[in-house]
Amino acid sequence: MEQRLAAVLAADMVGYSRLMEADERSTLERLRTHRAELIDPAITKNRGTIIKTTGDGMLVEFPSVVDAVLCAVEVQRRMKLRNSDVATDRRIQFRVGVNLGDIIFDEGDIYGDGVNIAARLEQLAEAGEVNVSSAVYEQVQGRVDVEFVELGEKILKNLSRPVRVYQAVLPAATASEPVKPRSEEPVAVIKPSIAVLPFANMSGDPDQEFFVDGLTEDILTELARRHELFVISRNSTFVYKGQSVNLRDVAAQLGAAYVVEGSVRKAGNRLRITAQLIEAQSDAHVWAERYDRDMDDIFAIQDEITSSIVATLPGRIEESQQSRLARQKPASLAAYECVLVAKVLHHQSTRETNLEAQQMIARAVALDPGYAHAHAWRGCIYGQAWGYGWCDNLEETLDLAQASILKAASLDDNDADVHRLLAALYILQNDLPRALRHQERSLELNPNYDLSVVQMGEVHTWLGNPETGIEWIRKAMRLNPHHPPRFWSHLGRAHHTARQYNEAIEAFSHLPTLETLQLAYLAACHAMEGDEVNASRYADRVRETSPDFTRESFLETMHFGQREDLDHLTDGLIRAGLA
Structure with a gap:
């Protein structure tokens, strides 16, 4: 047994027996839906642990009393919304009590006065209400965006002393207005x-x-x-x-x-x-x-x-959302919408759009510092700037990318993007086995994510398995026929590593613009094919695009796991006259 201070939330469904008698199947289905879509996610988001459930109620423990109150108020406000167009006699409603006190934990259950008071506070509440004890009120007053009214001291069943009770005031709310601690800006992450x-x-x-x-x-x-x-x-x-x-x-x-x-x-x-x-x-x-x-x-x-x-729908939704935002020109974007715009800009893969994406993703992080997906994409966008040299300070930009990815990982271990970017981070550090592990985890979480699939192709190319890499990249292109142009660059590099020069040249030809990396690879491909004219032409374009280009600095950006693959690229660059 363990005894410690904890916040306890007790909830009970009002009129459960009546609703079950009227329509048992529909009541159970609606209750399950509310649990799956609203109640359980709210508990998880606020770090709660469900201790036990009954047919019409549950007991939840929270490490913080603020979390417990935020969860209770969010559920009641959103249930009020859900019931707004439901006949009064068919509404599923809950009453909730929250208490802070010493709890005994024993074999997966909890006991003690702290639990009993929470249960009695719940029984005092009416449908849609949240009652809290004075211990809770004193802890959360001024820390959450919720007002309370004092109900006075109440004699609760089987308790020897009265308990001062407070009730949360729950004004009408919208789904995009969740309760937040007052120290945070109350902006929702709005997902399509x-x-x-x-x-x-x-x-x-x-x-x-x-x-x-x-x-x-x-x-x-x-x-x-x-x-x-x-x-x-x-x-x-x-x-x-x-x-x-x-x-x-x-x-x-x-x-x-x-x-x-x-x-x-x-x-x-x-x-x-x-x-x-x-x-x-x-x-x-x-x-x-x-x-x-x-x-x-x-x-x-x-x-x-x-x-x-x-694979196709999220991209189509992003385009539709982007179009809608452009039409509406809102004065203030929520965190998700900022991420959405940043991703669209990132996919355009130019220095200018990358800078715009940096600004947009910084706004997203400022709006919602706990939004893992925003931190993940911040790392991705800074990583793109570093990889293409679109920054004044390479070391500082790489540090920002790494810090953002690691922050995302600390916030959410079950986001495919987080593991995809961790894999990219370890590629940069030339730790390919570790990169492969995170890449596999990303695909476990989302096997149809084209960005994870194409990066698996990159990982295999670096590992020295370019034929396997080509298969993965081609799969990503099939999954998303509207894939970003850079997929062709990944495919061209994989074909070059596989010594398939004509196929590499054909892949690079699909790119709307050619950066230094693709120009250097094209020079090497033509040189290996014995085409001195085109090899020299692309080498000249490399020098025009990057006057400070050196073969050594270019090769330092490669991450080949096999020495022969690095030597192969070096040989092509030398034959093309790139010193």
């Missing part, structure tokens, strides 16, 4: 919300329903792994299965900015699947695709199509 509606079975064959539903659920599950999206749960979207619905109305009911819908048609041994992404507010079709396949391996087809849709 997306609902995947059940795909329609157009085959006339009821036996295909299992495949159609499975395809829908796989797409939804994979999208949910993307940290930059808020994906509405299956329980909410499958309510509309088999119904003829107005997409704008459905989106409003689900709180979704985007809707994915599609259909499946089977004819003989042929399968046709269509999918489209719709911006709910404007009813505009952002993206649509059709897949025609043979039925030889239906589940392999399902995996392929799921991967393609999941």
